[in-house]
Amino acid sequence: MAPPFYAVISGVGSGTGAALARRFAQSYAVVLLSRKPSSYESIVADIKASGGTAIGITADATDPAATDAAFAQIAKELPGSKLAAAVYNGGSGMARKPFLELTLENLDVSLQGAAKGLFIFAQKTLPLLVDAVDSSPNPPSLLVTGATASVRGSAFFSTFAAGKFAQRALTQSLAREYGPKGVHVALAVIDGGIDTPWGKGTVFNNGVEDGKISPDAIAESYWHLHSQHRSAFTQELDIRPYVEKF
Amino acid sequence: MAPPFYAVISGVGSGTGAALARRFAQSYAVVLLSRKPSSYESIVADIKASGGTAIGITADATDPAATDAAFAQIAKELPGSKLAAAVYNGGSGMARKPFLELTLENLDVSLQGAAKGLFIFAQKTLPLLVDAVDSSPNPPSLLVTGATASVRGSAFFSTFAAGKFAQRALTQSLAREYGPKGVHVALAVIDGGIDTPWGKGTVFNNGVEDGKISPDAIAESYWHLHSQHRSAFTQELDIRPYVEKF
Amino acid sequence: MAPPFYAVISGVGSGTGAALARRFAQSYAVVLLSRKPSSYESIVADIKASGGTAIGITADATDPAATDAAFAQIAKELPGSKLAAAVYNGGSGMARKPFLELTLENLDVSLQGAAKGLFIFAQKTLPLLVDAVDSSPNPPSLLVTGATASVRGSAFFSTFAAGKFAQRALTQSLAREYGPKGVHVALAVIDGGIDTPWGKGTVFNNGVEDGKISPDAIAESYWHLHSQHRSAFTQELDIRPYVEKF
């Protein structure tokens, strides 16, 4: 029998998405969406080995048909299970370049990954989240991973910021529309480098200890958002290393 | 002989764009870009009748080739003239609907009109503006028309806000990159209904006098932004009727 | 023997402060500061009855000498105990009036309660928090209770907003100065009515269930802030009921 509730995480690699999957798997079945099976296979295996329920589905978040298919598959694999948490953690191609070297494709990748993907994901998940309001142990939640560029347009990050700003607009709008329905929509503004396996070589904050953000620490804050009582929703919070300049 | 400097205004109808054209025509040749000749013909005629120089060009701002063609035509019609001011006043389809009734097309129209159009326009005009830094009577300027939705995502305006947030991200990024080159990039956040000929029937602020924003007043503020000394650039200002709630 | 760590909460009545005291008492000795013994006596008794350590001290937060005396008393009553968390939850007199009916005293009460009190409290606690960085189980934290008026000046709330804005300025500045030292400084922007014993008669959000913020829910978010890993500090978060307009 399927667990009564599941969480779906869109955008899973070995960093934040993996940590989120492990954290939410402590309470729910988790569904991992990613473009490539290699991004989720080992995490799915780990969670299963720990006694949890995990499903990996290959899907491009910016493709509506692929997203439809993914949720059809979820309904089949987790019959009767309700959606308690939907996390949009999709990438959007951080191009760091002078404006005249950026192309329309850079802009498009950013807008698609940050805004269109979230739009598709939200249209799919919000009805499911609303449907879980009366039964979910925690208020059903749509949680989104933002960045410094969600709140600040910097020289050389114009297209990246365009996508992340657009994404923030969506989360604000959805929070205002879906809060009163009992769904918790929140944005986490991740302001700093994340300590991912593939980013070991990248130095942040002069390499000082804990100068990169721990993905597990991010996951704890997402879980906290999800577990907030409906009388006390947070719509937006920032997350950064203690040594980060801001 | 062509006037030494010109302003180009993208997105001209009978409201803000027309007022901007008339205002900047007091000092420069003006080029009006719009999707339909009917949007600029009478304004061009008016400006010419007043002794000014005005050119109307039909072009879709979200089409790079059309924009290229427009600037090629400008170079031909105003040989030797330099670009002193570029105003992006493009529309982006304000859809007011519950989120689940909005479509990917609504999102696309918003992102294209507010962000992609500005991106194309900025890539075309920034090199021309930089080229005018040493000679322009006022610091060459890229001025952009924002809205309440540039700074606030509201329920029912999610896609519109997505585009306007993205646009704001671009202006912030470009201001930070091009300010030090001497180009003034600014966003005007228009927070209220505008008193346009076609919107006479729409009531704002209970129909109180001056409860809608005068397009000429907006144009004065754009001209002020353009005329600011380079030691004192404004990056962002809001504009709203005295009676507007905010 | 005194517990190894304590939390101090300035501004304790029967609402948020009481909930914070109970929450932090699960891990630490707690010290409750308030102007009147009646504000903390029953909470101190409750915590002791549950097996916790609690001390109530009568002190006016805006009086430096009283604050000095309070911390001298703490050092005596909890010898060797280190400060893990300092919460500033002081009131600042929310006067709701047209501007011309407000007095300099209204302004003063607000500035004193929100800014001067925090200044005094922070000067006293930050050295103690720094001293606990190497040993505290969680990053030593200075947590501050803000309000809607911390981020928005409304008609009729001018003096209240003045104090809360000033308070926010202090928390931002201190976060930037003390983050790199390992101390977590954060502001919680409480945006809504709180469900306090004394406010039972006040209706918020049409009296809908959970339309007032649960103090215990606030306390959970403060505890989450306190428990965040130093690689992932939140500087500011908002808290509001799901039905709150914002």
Place this chain on the structure above:
Amino acid sequence: MAPPFYAVISGVGSGTGAALARRFAQSYAVVLLSRKPSSYESIVADIKASGGTAIGITADATDPAATDAAFAQIAKELPGSKLAAAVYNGGSGMARKPFLELTLENLDVSLQGAAKGLFIFAQKTLPLLVDAVDSSPNPPSLLVTGATASVRGSAFFSTFAAGKFAQRALTQSLAREYGPKGVHVALAVIDGGIDTPWGKGTVFNNGVEDGKISPDAIAESYWHLHSQHRSAFTQELDIRPYVEKF
């Protein structure tokens, strides 16, 4: 006979205040308030020499009685003249120090200069501005000089930011209350070093040309704010040199 309208500028030295006085003297009688006669004497003389009307009054802006006396003197010296513009340009003691080296007096100086002084000035001028709504050639205006620290609390500027944040709260609140009455309340966030006579030795932006803000340029933007049509009020704008990092 007194001119029909006057502007009053609180906080006049040889920098911004002097430039504001000269600019507003082009249209109105101007009253200069300062703590010391030496701060306004030469400006008053200059304006008179140019054919304008100028009055200097010695008054401490943070002293209600002194402010009362100043306005009584204005009523006597400019009988029948109405107040068209009130500018609060008061200093608030920018102390740049680590938090533990700052004193309660630093905090007090900042809160008094930025918030209390504005409160007193606004209570005095708003009724006079309301009284001029029907006759003033431009919407009567209360204009306030902010700083980077109005919108950002930085390490080492905690007390300065506290005052400037509080000041911003007042302007936002007053704009929302007095806009509908026809009075324009606006804040200019001055983000950079100002090119004052006494600050010639202080280098900003590596001494690049126009790397300090021209006081005359600031004054032009204040005049623009004052001249905005009531359908198009700006509540807040930033002003910074083209080379300023932000």
